[in-house]
Amino acid sequence: MTNHRRDLAIWGYAFGYFACYAPYSALTKALSHGALEGMTRGISGFELLPWSTLASGLGMFLFLTGRGWWQYASTRTFLGLRIPFPGPWTFLSGLCSAAIIATTTLAYTFSGTSIVFMMLLMRGGVLILAPLVDVLSQRRVAWPSWVALGLSFAAVGVATAPGVDARVTTAALVDLGVYLIGYFIRLRFMSRLAKTGEPSAGIRYFAEEQMVATPVLVAVLAVAALIGEGPVLLDIRHGFTELFARGRVLEELLVGVLSQGTGIFGGLILLDHRENSFCVPVNRASSIVAGVVATGLLSVLLGLPGVGTRESVGAALVMGAMLVLSLPAVLQARRAAKRDTQLPGSEAGTGASGR
Incomplete structure (x- = not known):
């Protein structure tokens, strides 16, 4: 893949995200x-986690196998066999990714807190971390990234300004704190090990992190279910044992598959060779726009509260941030394409017809 195509690939990942x-x-x-039609009660976030995480793990395995990315992972010899095995730093990053998977799913289950508001808190927090991680990693931050970061901050400010009905429970704040700590550690490791400009380094990091994240989360949930004491652990146990009784097998598994999709595309965005102050706003903006769309769909189809004016303005500012970030890469790709067509021997230079 040429450099200008690689620079444009992040926007394809953003759409997938x-x-x-x-x-x-x-x-x-x-x-x-x-x-949903036919439901007599809601399914708690902890009940949703077990089977959605198992589905996510299957999606991870199929993706890495289909792409042939296991070959990039480090290996260890076990019983005479060479098997993929994460390094110590990718193992720790995988633990952080496991925490992010769990807290993201839980974030959208808290009563009284909208998808967009919770999303803006989480995304805004990571936006604050992005330039901090770049400074700590001694990476230069280009001016479009600063402009986009400013627009992203403005979007969060609009959505969380005084007067907003922002009911956040203690559980939601704990969830947010774990999420942000996980992202800070993960971005630091990515900056050090994966964002080197060498594509194989990013693929190796991605594969090793993914092979840790979901299996570790499944193991933790299984242990919690075996203990099964207290409302949270009982919900996790019921999550494993009452899948068919709840009658939403397809939907619960689909949550896991889609969650893995966000993990794949989101991870590939963050592993782009450019600075975190560029990659993080692209990642965050995609999810915020998705949150607005999701809220709108829930309002139209199921009668849940819709998107407020402040949230709409915030989404517009975020889309402006994405536009600012995309322009340099698009212009560079156009210049490169024009230069290629003018090279001696090219179709444009020789007048040869295309096949």
Whole structure:
């Protein structure tokens, strides 16, 4: 892949992230509120986690196998066999990714807190972390990234300004804190090990992180289910044992598949060779726009509260940030394409017809 095509690839990943995130967040919210036809009660976030995480793990395995990315991972010899095995830093990053998977799903199940508002808190927090990680990693931040970061901050400010009905429970704040800590550590490791400009380094990091994240989360949930004491652990146990009784098998598994889709596309965005102050706003903006779309769909189809004026303005500012970030890469790709057509021997230079 040429450099200018690689620079444009992030926008394809951003669309994939959006396409997975909108139905993922909408379906999670609908299930937790019991808003789908025939539901007599909502399914708690902890009940949703077990089977959605198992489906996510299967999606991860199929993706890495289909792309042939296992070969990039580090290996260890076990019983005479060479098997993929994460390094110590990718293992820790995988643990952080596991925490992010769990807290993201839980974030859209808290009662009284809208998808967009919770999403803006989470995304805004990571936006703040992006330039901090770049400074700590001694990476230069280009001016479009600063402009886009400013627009993103403005979007969060509009949505969280005084007068907004922002009911956030203690559980939601704990969820947010774990999410942000996980992202800070993950971005630091990515900057150090994966964002080197060498594509194989990013693929190796991605494969090793993914082979840790979902299996570890499944193991933690299984142990919690075996303990099964207290409301949270009982919900996790019921999550494993009452899948068919809840009657939403397809929807719960689909949450996991879509969650893995966001993990794949979101991870590929963050692993782009450019600075975090560029990649993080692209990642965050895609999910915020997806959240607005999801909220709108829930309002139209299921009668849940819709998108407010402040949230709409915030989404517009975020889309402006994406436009600012995309212009340099698009212009560079156009210049490169024009230069290629003018090279001696090219079709444009020789007058040869295309096949």
